[in-house]
Amino acid sequence: MEKITMLTFIVAGSILSSCGGAVKNDIVPIPEKFQTQIVEPQKTELHITYPATLEGEQTVEIRPKVDGYIEQVLVQEGAYVKKGQPIFSIDANTYKQDVNNRLAAIAAAEAELETAGIQVQRTKALVERKIVNTFELTTANNLERVKKAQLMQLKADLSAAKTKLSYTRILSPIDGYVGTLPYKTGSLVSSIAEIPLTSVADTRKVYAYFSLSQEQLQVFLNKYKGNQQQDRLKNMPAVNLILSEKETYPLKGKIETLSGVLNKNTGSANFKAVFANPNGRLWSGSSASVSVPLLLEDALLIPKKATYEIQGKRFVFKVDGQNKVQQTPIEIMDSATEQTYVVTGGLKKGDRIVCEGIQHLSNGMEIISDGKTAK
Numbered sequence: 387m388e389k390i391t392m393l394t395f396i397v398a399g400s401i402l403s404s405c406g407g408a409v410k411n412d413i414v415p416i417p418e419k420f421q422t423q424i425v426e427p428q429k430t431e432l433h434i435t436y437p438a439t440l441e442g443e444q445t446v447e448i449r450p451k452v453d454g455y456i457e458q459v460l461v462q463e464g465a466y467v468k469k470g471q472p473i474f475s476i477d478a479n480t481y482k483q484d485v486n487n488r489l490a491a492i493a494a495a496e497a498e499l500e501t502a503g504i505q506v507q508r509t510k511a512l513v514e515r516k517i518v519n520t521f522e523l524t525t526a527n528n529l530e531r532v533k534k535a536q537l538m539q540l541k542a543d544l545s546a547a548k549t550k551l552s553y554t555r556i557l558s559p560i561d562g563y564v565g566t567l568p569y570k571t572g573s574l575v576s577s578i579a580e581i582p583l584t585s586v587a588d589t590r591k592v593y594a595y596f597s598l599s600q601e602q603l604q605v606f607l608n609k610y611k612g613n614q615q616q617d618r619l620k621n622m623p624a625v626n627l628i629l630s631e632k633e634t635y636p637l638k639g640k641i642e643t644l645s646g647v648l649n650k651n652t653g654s655a656n657f658k659a660v661f662a663n664p665n666g667r668l669w670s671g672s673s674a675s676v677s678v679p680l681l682l683e684d685a686l687l688i689p690k691k692a693t694y695e696i697q698g699k700r701f702v703f704k705v706d707g708q709n710k711v712q713q714t715p716i717e718i719m720d721s722a723t724e725q726t727y728v729v730t731g732g733l734k735k736g737d738r739i740v741c742e743g744i745q746h747l748s749n750g751m752e753i754i755s756d757g758k759t760a761k
Contacts, residue, residue, distance in 0.1 A: 448584050702740070
């Protein structure tokens with residue numbers, strides 16, 4: 387009896403153990419609900435930014451045309467000057483003396499010419515009276531011609547000396563803002579020095595120069611209507627200027643020109659956008675970024691939070707027909723909006739992706755879609 391009872395317990399235990407195992411193996415994870423989105427083409431505007439260098443409408447380096455010591459610096463760095471305004475004066479004593487010497491030489495030459503003229507008249511009278519022969523008259527005439535030529539040369543030398551004297555007072559060739567002043571009063575300057583005295587920049591208009599690679603150029607131009615390059619430039623929208631402190635310049639600009647020749651070293655093409663600068667806020671030589679709006683009619687937009695990156699590649703979880711998520715690599719445009727990417731490969735119209743909670747997903751996992759389209 388005890389053996390039967392013991393056997394009964396063993397058999398019952400085995401059955402319970404077996405049943406318990408079967409119940410445990412039959413437990414199926416309950417799918418969780420995730421927010422998803424159907425990918426649909428949308429009209430959107432992107433802003434593509436390019437590094438740019440700013441230059442004034444006209445920038446002129448100021449260099450001395452004569453050698454000498456700076457007597458006065460008549461402006462300050464950053465000052466606005468008008469065309470013809472004096473900005474430097476160079477010690478002019480040597481050049482004044484040269485002018486005075488030329489004037490004295492001219493006075494002497496004029497006296498000699500007058501004497502030669504008197505001699506011609508006297509010789510002519512003697513020839514008429516046949517006291518001397520015509521050779522004497524020819525000699526006198528030639529001497530007068532020489533004196534006239536010498537006087538003309540001296541007057542030309544005087545003009546050159548006066549021009550050099552005028553160069554000791556250096557005037558601004560344009561309206562604009564004065565740049566740095568590396569030379570101070572008393573500095574010796576030369577017409578062949580490498581460093582200019584300063585520069586004057588007319589910044590009433592400022593040009594922003596930026597470049598695109600050959601590949602980027604073709605994609606960029608194809609976005610705008612026109613058979614000719616110039617027509618496409620005209621159809622480009624107004625552009626923004628992003629200053630170094632990440633602030634957007636309040637006045638919009640316009641792309642004016644595209645260089646017709648690619649840079650042989652970089653393979654890039656240069657664009658020029660012009661911006662009005664009525665308050666002088668933009669500085670020639672500074673750096674900024676040009677933001678070009680790009681209107682896309684059928685862009686596949688997805689939220690940035692729906693993507694993740696592995697080894698430089700970007701992925702999403704796409705939901706298949708069995709509500710299972712599949713890890714899917716995608717390609718995106720370099721530019722994006724604040725919250726979305728534009729997909730250029732890996733997804734198509736009508737695909738459904740998971741928008742939130744992707745950190746809780748694994749490849750092949752079954753989910754419940756909420757059926758909503760994320761904005």
